[in-house]
Amino acid sequence: MFHKILIANRGEIACRVAATARRLGIRTVAVYSEADAQARHVAACDEAVCVGGAAPKDSYLRWERIIEAARATGAQAIHPGYGFLSENEGFAQACADAGLVFIGPPPSAIAAMGLKAESKRLMETAGVPLVPGYHGADQDPRLLKAEADRIGYPVLIKASAGGGGKGMRLVEAPEAFDDALASCQREALNSFGDAAVLIEKYVQRPRHIEIQVFADAHGNAVYLFERDCSVQRRHQKVLEEAPAPGMPPELRERMGLAAVAAARAVGYVGAGTVEFIVEQPQGYDHPEAMRFYFMEMNTRLQVEHPVTEAITGLDLVEWQLRVAAGEPLPLAQRDLRLQGHAIEARICAENPDNQFLPATGRLSVYRKPACSAFAVSDVRIDDGVGEGDTISPHYDSMIAKLIVRGDTREQALARLDQALAQLHIVGVANNVAFLRHVVRSPSFAQARLDTALIARESAVLFGQQPVSLTAAVAIAVAHTLTTEAQAAQEASAEGHDPWRARDGFASHGERSRRFAFQWGEDTVPARLTWRRDGSRWLVVGEGEAATAGALAWRDAPGGGWALGVSFAGEDWRATVYAQGERLHLFTPQGSAAIVEVDLLAHAGDAAAEGGRLTAPMPGKVVAFLVQAGDAVKKGQPLAVLEAMKMEHTIAAPADGTVAELLYAPGDQVADGAELLRLGGA
Ligand code: ADP
Ligand code: ADP
Ligand code: MG
Numbered sequence: 027m028f029h030k031i032l033i034a035n036r037g038e039i040a041c042r043v044a045a046t047a048r049r050l051g052i053r054t055v056a057v058y059s060e061a062d063a064q065a066r067h068v069a070a071c072d073e074a075v076c077v078g079g080a081a082p083k084d085s086y087l088r089w090e091r092i093i094e095a096a097r098a099t100g101a102q103a104i105h106p107g108y109g110f111l112s113e114n115e116g117f118a119q120a121c122a123d124a125g126l127v128f129i130g131p132p133p134s135a136i137a138a139m140g141l142k143a144e145s146k147r148l149m150e151t152a153g154v155p156l157v158p159g160y161h162g163a164d165q166d167p168r169l170l171k172a173e174a175d176r177i178g179y180p181v182l183i184k185a186s187a188g189g190g191g192k193g194m195r196l197v198e199a200p201e202a203f204d205d206a207l208a209s210c211q212r213e214a215l216n217s218f219g220d221a222a223v224l225i226e227k228y229v230q231r232p233r234h235i236e237i238q239v240f241a242d243a244h245g246n247a248v249y250l251f252e253r254d255c256s257v258q259r260r261h262q263k264v265l266e267e268a269p270a271p272g273m274p275p276e277l278r279e280r281m282g283l284a285a286v287a288a289a290r291a292v293g294y295v296g297a298g299t300v301e302f303i304v305e306q307p308q309g310y311d312h313p314e315a316m317r318f319y320f321m322e323m324n325t326r327l328q329v330e331h332p333v334t335e336a337i338t339g340l341d342l343v344e345w346q347l348r349v350a351a352g353e354p355l356p357l358a359q360r361d362l363r364l365q366g367h368a369i370e371a372r373i374c375a376e377n378p379d380n381q382f383l384p385a386t387g388r389l390s391v392y393r394k395p396a397c398s399a400f401a402v403s404d405v406r407i408d409d410g411v412g413e414g415d416t417i418s419p420h421y422d423s424m425i426a427k428l429i430v431r432g433d434t435r436e437q438a439l440a441r442l443d444q445a446l447a448q449l450h451i452v453g454v455a456n457n458v459a460f461l462r463h464v465v466r467s468p469s470f471a472q473a474r475l476d477t478a479l480i481a482r483e484s485a486v487l488f489g490q491q492p493v494s495l496t497a498a499v500a501i502a503v504a505h506t507l508t509t510e511a512q513a514a515q516e517a518s519a520e521g522h523d524p525w526r527a528r529d530g531f532a533s534h535g536e537r538s539r540r541f542a543f544q545w546g547e548d549t550v551p552a553r554l555t556w557r558r559d560g561s562r563w564l565v566v567g568e569g570e571a572a573t574a575g576a577l578a579w580r581d582a583p584g585g586g587w588a589l590g591v592s593f594a595g596e597d598w599r600a601t602v603y604a605q606g607e608r609l610h611l612f613t614p615q616g617s618a619a620i621v622e623v624d625l626l627a628h629a630g631d632a633a634a635e636g637g638r639l640t641a642p643m644p645g646k647v648v649a650f651l652v653q654a655g656d657a658v659k660k661g662q663p664l665a666v667l668e669a670m671k672m673e674h675t676i677a678a679p680a681d682g683t684v685a686e687l688l689y690a691p692g693d694q695v696a697d698g699a700e701l702l703r704l705g706g707a
Contacts, residue, residue: 027050027052027347027348027351027353028052028102028103028127028347028350028351029052029053029102030052030053030054030055030099030100030101030102031047031052031053031054031055031101031102031103031104031105031129031347032054032055032056032057032092032095032096032099032101032103032104032105033047033054033055033056033057033067033071033104033105033107034057034086034089034092034104034105034106034107034110034111035067035086035105035106035107035108035109035110035112036058036059036062036065036067036086036107036410036421037065037067037410037411037421037422037424038408038409038410038424038426038427039107039108039109039327039329039408039410040056040067040070040071040107040410041066041067041070041399041400041408041409041410042343042399042400042408043105043107043343044056044067044070044071045070045399045400046341046343046344046347046400047343047347049341049344050344050347052347053072053073054070054071054072054073055071055072055073055074055075055095055096055099055101056068056070056071056073056074056075057074057075057076057077057085057086057091057092057095058074058075058076058077058085059076059077059078059079059080059081059082059084059085059086059420060076060078060079060080060085061079061080061418061420062080063076064415065410065415066409066410066411066412066415067410073099075095075098075099077091077092077095078091080418080420081420082110082420082421086110086111087110087111089111089114089116089117089120090120092104092111093120093121093124093126096124096126097124097126101126102126102127103126103127103128103129103347103350103351104121104126104127104128104129105129105343105346105347106128106129106130106326107326107327108324108326108327108328108329109190109422112130112325112326112327113136113140113189113324113325113326114136115133115134115136115137115140116133118130118131118132118133118136119133127350127351128350129296129346129347129350130296130297130325130326130346130350131292131294131295131296131298131325132293132295134292134293135292135293135294135295135325136325138292139292139298139322139323139324139325140187140325141186141187141220141222142161142184142185142186142187142188142224142322143161143162143163143186143222143224144161144186145292145322145323146159146161146224146320147161148291148292149288149291149320151291152287152288152290152291153287154284154287154288154291154320155284155317155318155319155320156319156320157226157227157229157303157319157320157321158177158226158227159173159177159181159224159225159226159227160173160174160176160177160224160225161186161224161225163222165221165222165223167204167207170183170207170223170225171200171203171204171207173225174197174200174203174225175200177225177226177227178227179197179198179199179200179228180196180197180198180199180228180230181196181197181203181225181226181227181228182194182195182196182197182225182226182227182228183195183197183206183207183210183223183224183225184210184223184224184225184226185210185211185213185214185217185218185220185221185222185223186214186220186222186223186224187214187218187219187220187222188214188217188218189218190262191258191260191261191262192213192217192218193210193213193214193217193218193223194210194261195207195209195210196228197228207223210223211223229303229304229305229319230305231306231476231477231478232256232303232304232305232306232476232477233254233256233270233303233304233306233316233475233476233477234254234255234256234258234263234301234302234303234304234321234477235252235253235254235255235256235270235273235281235302235304235318236252236253236255236299236300236301236302236328237249237250237251237252237281237282237284237285237299237300237302238250238251238252238253238297238298238299238328238331238334238342239285239286239288239289239294239297239298239299239300240296240297240298240342240345240349240355241286241289241290241294241295241296241298241349241355242295242349242353242354242355243295243349243352244354246354246355246358247286247289247290247294247355248286248355248357248358248359248362249282249283249285249286249359250334250338250340250342250362251268251269251278251282251334251337251338251362251364252268252269252270252273252278252281252282253266253267253268253270253328253330253333253334254266254267254268254269254270254271254273254475255330256475256476256477256479257464257470257475257477257479257480258477258480259378259382259480260382261477263329263330263372264371264372264457264461264464264480265369265370265371265372265461265464265465265470266329266330266333266369266370266372267333267367267368267369267370267435267438268333268334268336268337268364268367268368269337269364269367271435271473271475272310272313272473273313274313274314274316277313277314277316277318280318281302281318284300284302284318284320285300285302288300288320288323289323292323294325295349296346296349296350297326297327297328297331297342297345297346297349298323298324298325298326299323299324299328300320300323301320301321301322301323301324302318302319302320302321303318303319303321304316304317304318304319305317305318305319306476310473310474310475310476327342327343327346329372329424329427330370330427332368332370332406332408332427332429333368333369333370333429334368335402336366336368336402336406336429336431337364337365337366337367337368337431338362338363338364338365339363339365339402340356340357366431366432366433366434366438367431367432367433367434367435367437367438368429368430368431368432368438369429369430369435369438369439369442370427370428370429371427371428371429371442371446371461371465372424372427372457373424373425373426373427373428373449373451373456373457373458373461374423374424374425374456374457375387375417375423375424375425375454375455375456376423376455376456376457377455378457378459378460378487378488379488379489382457384419384423385417385423385454385455385456386416386417386418386419386454387416387417387453387454387455388414388415388416388417388453388454389411389412389413389414389415389416389417389425389451389452389453389454390413390414390452390453390603390605391413391450391451391452391453391603391610392411392412392413392414392415392425392450392451392452393413393448393449393450393601394407394448394449395407395444395445395448395449397428397445402431403431404430404431404432404441405428405429405430405441405445406428406429406430406431407426407427407428407429408426408427408429409425409426409427411425411426417454425451425454425456426449428442428445428446428449430442430445435473439465439471442465443462443465443466444614446458446461446462446465447462447612447613447614447615447616448612450601450603450610450612450617452603452605452610453605458617459490459492459616459617460487460488462492462616463486463487463488463490464479464480464483464487466486467479467483467486467487468483468486469482469483470483490616491616491618492613492615492616492617492618493611493613493615493616493617493618495545495550495566495567496566496573496593496594496596497591497593497596497598497613498543498545498611498618498620499541499543499545499550499552499564499566499620500564500566500577500591500593500594500598501589501591501598501600501602501611501613502541502543502602502609502611502620502622503541503552503554503564503577504577504579504589504591505589505600505602505604505609506541506622507554507579508579508589509604536555536556536557536558537555537556537644538553538554538555538556538643538644538697539553539554539643540552540553540625540642540643540697541553541554541622541623541625542622542623542625543620543621543622543623544620544621544622544623545620545621549623550566550567551567551568552564552565552566552567553565554577561576561578562576562577562578563575563576563577564576564577564593564594573594574594575593575594575595576592576593576594577591577592577593578591578592578593579591579592582599587599587600587601587613587614588600588601588602589601589602598613598615599613599614600612600613607621607622607623607624608620608621609621609622625642625643639664639665639676639679639700639701639702639703639704640698640699640700640701641667641676641695641696641697641698641699641701642667642674642676642697643667643674643697644694644695644696644697645667645668645674645694645695646667646668646692646693646694646695647665647666647667647668647689647690647691647692647693647695647701648666648667648668648691649665649666649691650664650665650687650691650702651663651664651665651666652664652665652684652687652702653684653687654684654685654686654687655683655684656683656684657681657682657683658678658681658682658683658684658704659678659681660678660679660680660681661677661678662677662678663675663676663677663678664676664677664678664684664701664702664704665701665702667695667701676701678704679704680704682704682705682706683704683705683706684702684703684704684705685702685703685704685705686702686703687701687702688700688701688702688703689701689702
């Protein structure tokens with residue numbers, strides 16, 4: 027076995043490879059870009075070498091520097107992860123030339139599978155079933171059009187060198203073919219430096235089912251069962267599971283053997299995935315009728331490999347390292363067992379409600395459910411970031427992978443939903459809420475799977491608000507008062523005014539306090555009253571539409587929720603993160619953001635128009651800090667009001683002159699009472 031390897035990647039996959047290497051007693055070398063000096067994968071390795079600037083072409087794709095780093099640090103082998111250089115035969119060859127082991131297949135196998143068109147020609151010879159199509163070398167547009175007409179619409183035009191869901195065009199009718207071809211070729215040339223395309227019959231309502239294969243250098247090859255990756259957006263995977271729901275054992279074996287035949291046909295060594303597109307000619311309820319066709323082979327470790335680990339109990343990176351070091355496969359086909367069910371969700375920085383546009387930003391909150399990393403367990407999270415880290419525009423938008431396992435699919439689904447609820451991310455737009463909607467959608471829950479699932483279920487997937495306005499306001503009010511009480515308690519512990527330790531309850535009568543919240547486009551008032559019996563009464567909204575009821579809250583430390591709130595006969599649990607006036611609420615039902623409008627800060631806004639400065643809540647005038655006739659500057663403190671045992675300063679909304687003081691210190695004032703009159707500057 028190796029004693030030191032270099033990991034030519036970043037993010038979660040670099041951390042994941044480092045974890046297995048560490049477990050096996052192998053030392054690790056990280057490479058990183060200038061943007062990644064503080065990244066987790068650097069800390070996860072024993073040594074690290076900077077290989078250049080932020081853009082991948084200046085760092086993670088600079089293979090001569092990476093090979094130089096391996097040499098300089100005495101690494102014996104290079105693990106490429108996925109993406110970047112993982113499917114680059116030139117890099118694999120350069121490693122070999124430098125006397126380094128490339129932890130992956132031989133360059134010839136990468137080359138054979140690198141172009142979709144050529145790999146299809148090879149698979150045809152190996153007897154692996156193909157989607158009806160054209161994958162010839164002749165790229166004359168008239169010939170391509172004639173082929174599409176022969177295949178019959180709809181067809182898919184694919185960039186032969188494509189990957190990552192890019193360079194594909196669906197063509198529904200002959201009239202649309204020429205434009206689609208031109209635009210596909212343009213994208214192919216731009217993204218992959220190669221305009222060649224192939225044409226395939228577009229399989230209707232297909233499932234994406236792929237087979238994990240492994241081969242060693244001694245002629246052994248096995249399949250580690252299948253993964254169903256049918257839930258996709260923009261031809262990219264969103265949820266992946268193993269085994270494929272409803273998979274007949276006989277079909278599993280046929281697909282497994284076809285995948286092994288594909289690997290053998292190219293002299294494959296190491297981990298690989300053979301992707302099949304699967305037709306369901308008799309619908310979801312007849313999986314025995316499914317027909318599979320070779321789509322492509324990914325000659326590397328796949329993003330979704332953890333679901334295979336979860337159902338086989340194996341560490342695929344360990345297998346990769348053993349095979350690369352020349353050992354035989356640890357297990358034979360007959361020794362491999364499939365147990366339980368696993369699902370992976372890709373947690374991405376993106377905006378599902380805006381065409382899944384990638385997002386960037388700082389993970390100001392990043393809290394995870396109880397989980398383990400890089401190991402078979404009920405809840406596993408593989409990530410390469412932590413709270414406070416930034417999702418930069420230079421790399422992938424994947425924040426983390428959440429993998430759950432259960433004895434059955436139902437159990438795995440329930441765990442996934444729960445784990446998603448407890449994954450709290452603030453600061454970067456993300457797909458967590460969207461994933462929960464997908465998991466709960468009828469199609470996914472009942473395993474009616476195909477690649478159009480997201481489009482079909484769009485009515486329940488997009489623009490849903492899982493938290494009601496009343497719940498949000500009740501939780502926000504409870505949160506505000508608990509944090510104020512805590513602050514007051516801390517202040518009194520430090521020897522400040524002991525009155526501040528009280529939360530506003532007064533024995534001699536009722537007090538109330540006004541709130542205002544920004545909820546989407548609406549501003550919603552709320553009023554909380556402390557009653558003589560010590561209970562609290564909350565009114566949310568105004569007039570007919572108002573909801574009123576008793577409000578109570580308590581600590582709810584169990585299950586990861588901080589606060590238990592009951593209002594108007596309903597109960598919620600929630601964890602709240604405040605960012606200034608914006609409150610991010612996470613509940614078992616889902617998350618929401620609500621803005622608490624600071625009435626004190628905005629009290630002057632209305633005053634500025636009419637020259638009135640009013641009390642934002644009932645209270646006692648403690649002091650006036652100005653006199654009639656004084657010239658004041660915007661923001662200058664004018665008066666101090668005591669309400670709910672807290673002092674509040676009222677500031678000038680604009681430059682001006684104090685015209686008149688309407689109360690004296692010590693006076694009780696009602697909510698909305700005018701305190702002083704301000705004239706223009
Ligand atoms: P997988 O096939 O492993 O399920 P993806 O298809 O999403 O996952 O690709 C894995 C990673 O490799 C992603 O980070 C993707 O951006 C990257 N990737 C895939 N194909 C290419 C390519 N041709 N060029 C550059 N990056 C790619
Ligand atoms: P990539 O290299 O980008 O992963 P693939 O050839 O693997 O490209 O295709 C990506 C996805 O596009 C598949 O998972 C599937 O959803 C869809 N797809 C590909 N080929 C077909 C086809 N012939 N018919 C219907 N959908 C297809
Ligand atoms: Mg693919």
